[in-house]
Every structure is written in C-alpha cells, then in structure tokens.
Amino acid sequence: MPLEYALQFRGKFPDPGPWKLPRSFSARPSQPLGISDLPVQRLRRSKNKPYFFNIMVVGESGLGKTTFMNTLFNTNLNDDVKGHPKNLSDSGKTLSINPTTYELSEEGVTLHLTVIDTPGFGDSLNRESNFQPIMDYIDNQYDSYLQAERSQEMRRNIKDNRVHALLYFIAPNPGNNDGLKELDSEFLIKLSMKVNVIPVIAKADSLTTEEISLYKRGILKDFEKNDIRVYPTFHAEDRENTEVEKYMPFSVIGSDDFVESNGSRVRGRKYRWGQVEVENPEHCDFVLLRDLLIRTNLQDLIDTTHSTHYAQYRSSRIRSKGRPESFLACDEYYDSRIENAKKSLTEEMQRKEDEMRQMFVSKVREKEASLREREEMLNEKRKGMMEELEKLRRSVEDEEAAINQLQAQRTVKR
Incomplete structure (x- = not known):
C-alpha cells in the first residue's frame, strides 16, 4: 500500500485508488x-477504556520532586506501590531510571499514570554522563512504539510508553538573576527537541516575589538565547489556553502536610513567620501547572508527542535506513491532506455557526421590529380611545352643567 501510494503520488497512476474518498451527497432525514x-456514545465508550499518561521528572536531588508529584495527584504515590524494587547505592541515591505505574480513577474515568523518576541527576562529578541515560530512555520508548506499529499489534491497541511530558525542576537561586545554570541549559537544549518539556522552579517558598519575578525573566532570556522550545509555547496544538504562558516557568511548592486556612485543611507549610498554601495563586503557580497538565492539556500533550516528537523520530529512523524519500513525502502529503481537511472542516463549521448566529440575530431583530410596530399601533389606538373618552367626559360635564343651570332658573322663577 505505501509503495502504491508513493507511485501514485509521483504521478504514475492517475487514479488515486483506495486513498481517494468516494463522492458524498447531502441527504436530510x-x-x-x-x-x-x-x-x-463515543464519550461513553472512551470512558470504558483507560487513558495512558507518562510523565518524567528530572532535576537535582533535594528539590522535592517526589513530594511535588504526591501533591499534584493528591495522593501518596510511594505508599501505593508495595514491594517495588529500587537500585540504591550506598549513599541512598537511585542509580537507574525508575518508571512506576499507578491507576487513578475519578467519576468512571481511569488513568494509568506512569511516573518516571530520575533520582541522582546532577549529583555525579561528570554531569554529562547524566544526559545519555535519559535521552536513551526517551528514544527507546519511541523505538518500541515504532516496532509495535510494524508488527501485528498495529491492528490492536498499542501500549503507549512514550514520555508525554517532562517536568524539569530548576533549583531556586536566591540573589542570582542570571538565569539557568550551564547544566540546565545544555540539557534543555537537547531535551526540548525530543519531548514536551515544562520548566518548573522548585521550592518557590524559598524565594521572595521579587526574586521569583527576576529569576523567571533571566530564565526566559536563556530560553530565547539558546532556542529552548518549551511546552506550551512551542509544539502545543491546542493554543486556547495561552494566558498560562505568561507565568512560565512555573514556580511551585509541594507538601505532604496540611495546614488550617479559613476553617479548612489545605496542603501547605508552616514557618515561624507564617504559612504558605500550595493551592493559593498568590503563593505559587501550582494550580496553573496542575490545570495545564491535567484539566486542559493532558490530551494535547499526548497528541503532540505523537504528531511532533514521535513523527520526527520516526522520520529520522526511516531516513537512516535508506528508505526512499517518496515514502516520507507520501506520509507528509497524506498528513497535510488530513490536516487541511480538518482545518477546512473547522472553518466550514465556524462559517455555518456564524451564519446561524447572524440568521438568529436577524430573526430576533425582525421580531423585535414587528413587536415594536404593534406596540406603536396599540399606543396610537390607546391614544385615540383616550381622546374619545375625554370628549365624552367633557360632553357629559357640559350636559350636567346645562341641567344644573335649568334647575337653578326654575328655582328662581318659583
């Protein structure tokens, strides 16, 4: 099929064959x-199947990555896993990448969440050695998915182990507004082209509001200088939630403890000078990040991983094996046709929606004009009736006055 389509695309077959959709005719029941x-029905059917979301957390030790993940999903993820083996060194630091899958349920929707922890990142003297295992893990998941597409699993549901989002934890750096460390910049340049990277400033309660603002500006300057493409500013297909981009990189706080606030218990931390609340927008950006990851862009993260990052990996693998460029051109041409069809359909739906809205407004205005005209007619009729009534009242008064005058004359004559 790909070869046939490739030849058709190159003009050797005028009939597009099975790739051509039959002409459709409109019919109204x-x-x-x-x-x-x-x-x-589709929503009901989709709720019967679990969703898969894989999130990797990367950052130096001591930044509270595990605590943050517990806070993000409002559960103690470590307690949910029993007997999970970990490869620990003598110093207690994990040497390998640890993916752990959890099953979360909410109102009939099941999410298989895989948290990929990378403890020990940046702790070794040769920090460049930390890059490769993470990059290899991401590529290995892409390769496993590519192999599954080539096998009989293509006809079944392929288990998706690809990394859909990568939370990169940046250490708080009070008093230093220069931006990213060299290690962070170097790694983010490599990562941002392979996966959806979301930068996070950890332990935001250790910085003042002014320090966070200056630190964010320095980090954003580094992003622009080094062409670091983070999500959702780049790659995101769903750009409706652009308001959240002005808070990037997100400053967050994680806590397994609860504090009292306005008579209720909320996640937070107590200090001698007061307390900070995790879900208070005035204290940190945790709520914005949680909404981005789960409420608004979770599906977009999955789609972007497939259509952007995995597509680039797949193309590079095909080219590396000497496959004809016509195959890739066919894929790109077919994808562009689908995208153009989606775009034209969306524009057509928008046009019809605008026409229906204008038609509705026009009918409402016509009805209002008709009612206004009837109201004016009724007012004119009422005005005429009031004038007639006033004339009758005056005539009655005149008759009464005449009668009274006659009676008075008769009385005088007597």
Whole structure:
C-alpha cells in the first residue's frame, strides 16, 4: 500500500485508488435518527477504556520532586506501590531510571499514570554522563512504539510508553538573576527537541516575589538565547489556553502536610513567620501547572508527542535506513491532506455557526421590529380611545352643567 501510494503520488497512476474518498451527497432525514447522540456514545465508550499518561521528572536531588508529584495527584504515590524494587547505592541515591505505574480513577474515568523518576541527576562529578541515560530512555520508548506499529499489534491497541511530558525542576537561586545554570541549559537544549518539556522552579517558598519575578525573566532570556522550545509555547496544538504562558516557568511548592486556612485543611507549610498554601495563586503557580497538565492539556500533550516528537523520530529512523524519500513525502502529503481537511472542516463549521448566529440575530431583530410596530399601533389606538373618552367626559360635564343651570332658573322663577 505505501509503495502504491508513493507511485501514485509521483504521478504514475492517475487514479488515486483506495486513498481517494468516494463522492458524498447531502441527504436530510425526514425524522430524527439519533445521529446527534454519536458524541455521547463515543464519550461513553472512551470512558470504558483507560487513558495512558507518562510523565518524567528530572532535576537535582533535594528539590522535592517526589513530594511535588504526591501533591499534584493528591495522593501518596510511594505508599501505593508495595514491594517495588529500587537500585540504591550506598549513599541512598537511585542509580537507574525508575518508571512506576499507578491507576487513578475519578467519576468512571481511569488513568494509568506512569511516573518516571530520575533520582541522582546532577549529583555525579561528570554531569554529562547524566544526559545519555535519559535521552536513551526517551528514544527507546519511541523505538518500541515504532516496532509495535510494524508488527501485528498495529491492528490492536498499542501500549503507549512514550514520555508525554517532562517536568524539569530548576533549583531556586536566591540573589542570582542570571538565569539557568550551564547544566540546565545544555540539557534543555537537547531535551526540548525530543519531548514536551515544562520548566518548573522548585521550592518557590524559598524565594521572595521579587526574586521569583527576576529569576523567571533571566530564565526566559536563556530560553530565547539558546532556542529552548518549551511546552506550551512551542509544539502545543491546542493554543486556547495561552494566558498560562505568561507565568512560565512555573514556580511551585509541594507538601505532604496540611495546614488550617479559613476553617479548612489545605496542603501547605508552616514557618515561624507564617504559612504558605500550595493551592493559593498568590503563593505559587501550582494550580496553573496542575490545570495545564491535567484539566486542559493532558490530551494535547499526548497528541503532540505523537504528531511532533514521535513523527520526527520516526522520520529520522526511516531516513537512516535508506528508505526512499517518496515514502516520507507520501506520509507528509497524506498528513497535510488530513490536516487541511480538518482545518477546512473547522472553518466550514465556524462559517455555518456564524451564519446561524447572524440568521438568529436577524430573526430576533425582525421580531423585535414587528413587536415594536404593534406596540406603536396599540399606543396610537390607546391614544385615540383616550381622546374619545375625554370628549365624552367633557360632553357629559357640559350636559350636567346645562341641567344644573335649568334647575337653578326654575328655582328662581318659583
């Protein structure tokens, strides 16, 4: 099939064959068939299948990555795993990358969450040696997915172990507004082209508001200088939630403890000078990051991983094996056709929606004009009736005055 399509694309077959969709004709049923319930059926069917989301956390030791993940998913993830083996050194630091899968359920929706921890990053003297295991892990997951696509699993559901989001924890650096460390810049340059990187300033409660603002500006300057493409500013297909980008990189606080606030218990930390609350937007950006990861962009992170990062990896693998460029051109051409079809469909739906809105507004205005005209007619009729009534009242008064005058004359004559 790919070879046939490649030859067709190159002009050797005028008939596009199975890739061409048959012409469709519009038809309107005389009675409702229930087609409008198809999205409901799809939603019900999708809830029966679990969703898969894989998130990697990278950063130096001591930045509270595990505590933050517990806070993010509002559960103690470590307690949920029993008997999970860990490869520990004498100093207690894990030497290998540890993916752990959890099953989270909420209102009938099941999420298989895989947290990929990378403890010990940046702790060794030769920090460059920390880069390669993480890069290899990301590439290995892409390669496993590529192999599954080539096998019989293509006809079944392929288990998706690809890294959909990478939280990169940046150490708080009070008094230093220069931006990223050299280690962070070097690694982020490599990572940002392979995976959706979301930068996070850890332990934001150790910085003042002014220090956080200056630190963020320095980090953003480094992003622009080194062409570090972080999510969602780059790669994101869903750009409706652009308001959140002005808070990047996100300054966050994690806590396994609870504090009292306005009569309720919330996650936070107590200090001698007061307390900080994790979900208070005035204290940190935790709520914004949580909404980005789960509420608004979780599906977009999965889609972007497939359509952008995995597609680049797949193309590079095909080219490295000497496959004809026509194959890649066919894939790109087919993808562009699909994207153009989606775009044109969206524009058509938007146009129809605008036409329906204008038609509705026009009908409302016509109805308002008709009602206004009727109201004016009624007012004119009422005005005429009031004038007639006033004339009758005056005539009655005149008659009464005449009668009274006659009676008075008769009395005088007597």
